Amino acid sequence: MNNKSILIIGGTDGIGRALANELVRSNKVLIVGRSKEKAQAFKKANPTNGHYLLSDVSLLKNIRALVTEIKATLDSLDVIIHTADILRVKRLNTEEGLEMSIALNYYSRFLINQLLMGEDPKFVPGRMMHIAAAGFPPSKRFMNNFPLPARANSFKGHGIGQIANDFYGLTMAEKLKALGVKVNILNPGIVDTDIRRNGQFPKFIKILSPIFGFLLRNRQKSPQEYAMIPLSILRGENPDAEHFVLINSKGKGINGNTTLNERDTQHELYQFTTERIAGILGSEKGIAWL
Secondary structure (H helix, E strand, O other): OOEEEEEEEEOOHEEEEEEEEOOOOOEEEEEEOOHHHHHHHHHHHHHOEEEEEEOOOOOOOHHHHHHHHHHHHHHOOOOOEEEOOOOOOOEOOOOOOEEEHHHHHHHHHHHHHHHHHHOOOOOOEEEEEEEEOOOOOOOOOOHHHOOOOOOOOOOHHHHHHHHHHHHHHHHHHHHHHHHOEEEEEEEEEEEEEEEHHEEEHHHHHHHHHHHHHHOOOOHHHHOHHHHHHHHHOOOOOOOHHOOOOOOOOOOOEEOOOOOOOOHHHHHHHHHHHHHHHHHHHHHHHHOOOO
């Protein structure tokens, strides 16, 4: 990976920041996040190749302006990596009426991709990568829970949003095949990120977390350790990533269960998502959906 233009949504911390720190050595890297302090630190450490934009992508109304800024910062796009996420139990909705986890880890990714790729061929990347669920088996009633039931908590929202990424990735792999775009949805497994370490969990979970941490100490990776898997994909060192959309926590390609591979469900979710986004944005119904 040399002299590429790379966009990392959620690049101020965790896995996204670990990837940015590696890729910026020989590529132009634009990170998007909410922390001005962390974004500026990245820019200061990488004054030539490092760039940043600040945005709260959990709000769909912010994304059109963000995409305009991305296009003003980058001349073209070779890779887009989505890592933005949140982990909490107590239900939290955005002002647009979406559960926060799904808004951040699914809807925002969907809309950013659409606005970049659907409107300008220079911003159709060679590789699209989502750090998400990758293979967690959805039930046959998945669409009954999408969008999230009113009484469901945000932890369930996180899981449903991540599985929606799997459906979406399989759909996009078909839609973008003719354009030469490789799509990968990656399951990071247990990674010691701030969203896991500082997630808003019930008190009893926080009390027990040191015990879980001790029991899982040999399975938990640092963001830097996990970043080696997506980096191997970007460097062309993982042949599975060329033939599989879904990549498990060990970097191996997987097919997913029967429900995940049902074309009718994939298309139903895609259509539902486009209609929901258009409904929230109102005047944005003219989006060039892929």
